[in-house]
Amino acid sequence: MKVACPTCQKESEWNSDNSFRPFCCERCKLIDLGEWANESKTIPGQPSFEAAESIEDLGGDPGIAPEDRLH
Ligand SMILES: [Zn+2]
Numbered sequence: 773m774k775v776a777c778p779t780c781q782k783e784s785e786w787n788s789d790n791s792f793r794p795f796c797c798e799r800c801k802l803i804d805l806g807e808w809a810n811e812s813k814t815i816p817g818q819p820s821f822e823a824a825e826s827i828e829d830l831g832g833d834p835g836i837a838p839e840d841r842l843h
Pocket residue numbers: 777778779780781782795796797800
């Protein structure tokens with residue numbers, strides 16, 4: 773079975789000997805990983821960090837302080 777390398781489009785054999793599959797070589801794999809980092813296609817930490825901040829803001833809202841319920 774042959775697959776096209778996602779980086780250079782060169783066809784390479786898909787087998788267990790190729791530890792870089794679906795890439796044809798280590799270089800193409802590293803290039804692809806580098807593009808992921810540079811273009812920041814997806815940074816899983818960022819959106820969740822923003823969400824955590826929003827939740828914190830709601831919890832710290834003085835308008836819903838527990839003491840108000842006692843009065
Ligand atoms: Zn390649």
